[in-house]
Amino acid sequence: MGKKRSYDQYCMVARALDVVGERWTLLLVRELSTGPKRFKDLLEGLPGIGTNLLTTRLKALEGEGIVRRSTLPPPAGSNVYELTELGWSLEPVIVALSRWGAGLLGAPREQDDLKPGWAAVAMRSAVESGATNGSSGVYEFRIGGEVFHLRLKDGKVEAHQGPASDANLVLIGDTETFLALASKRLEPKEAVQSGALKVEGGGENPEAMLARCLVLIGPAAHWEDAQISP
Template identity: 50%
Template structure:
């Protein structure tokens, strides 16, 4: 209880605006309701990030606005700064326990928001990190039953880990130590695969996906487990 009181005090001091309602929904929106805030949380769900990584991964945010949002999230106790061990030694931002607790809400919001996606607009940017958080929401546990496998997925200069074990899926932005499969593609291809607009075999045959390690069936297994459901795919 003391922890929640302390967080409430920090939130009251850090929130730039408030609905001034004694309501948990309103108070939660005081903390995370500003533009860009939940997208920062979304990206940090994949692991710690440097300032420049967050900036490059959120086109349009602007450096001053990003700095302000990070200060607010630090002030409310949702993120913290830490220094990576050598040889990196970089200062990174990471979610606290309270920030990590937003994962179910972010994943659920993604599932709910998918109905409004439609076709990509001309101004839309496909952000690789968004897809690896989305995988958590569309993950097919039945299709993953009995599969223990680690995938390294390379998109431009970003590297992601997708791990399947015990009927569960985890995704993170890092290089796995010993992946079973290594796949290289661009974000347009990832989008097409997840929305079932291209078959894995066709993506490989056309050179849109390169199998750096593992067998060609690995991509089929991954898509079967993390692609959007057919009803959503046809709607978009």
């Protein structure tokens, strides 16, 4: 491995970019912000990175104390990578980039990879923006072949891969349906009536719970007119 590149500037921004400014680095942090991942999971979640470059980036992040190796408890027992406390302190940076990038995203390009799990970051951004007005709840999303859930409590949010044992609401659909909902090309009522979106749970007021959940899906451009009540 060659000498690590540096801006050689006595500046906090430059020093931070010395550590996390390399290509793929912040996307690795994005992947790990939903929980520990195996090397294979990271490789699948970052199409195009390649085995050698992923190894290099992980070693660099380990060296900086941002990522560490761990072993999941039984019955999984898998060797995984996870964020350290220093790594988790980058979460606000990822959320801020997601909010900033929302206005640049536009429609998917032909060459774009699209993984539903990436939406978890955008949904955290909705909470950070105040669009949920401090609501609480556990929302599970089954989009395409991926499953993840969000836990909201008092205006804070945690994103996790996999199902939730205590989900208040479960939304099931394909990637195209969720994209259409996010861009407001498809109304929730139409999605449910057509069968494109399946909703499970919601308690005594599933409509209100669904409306609350859909605020998380919508892009930043629509948050200001999609406020909900706690």
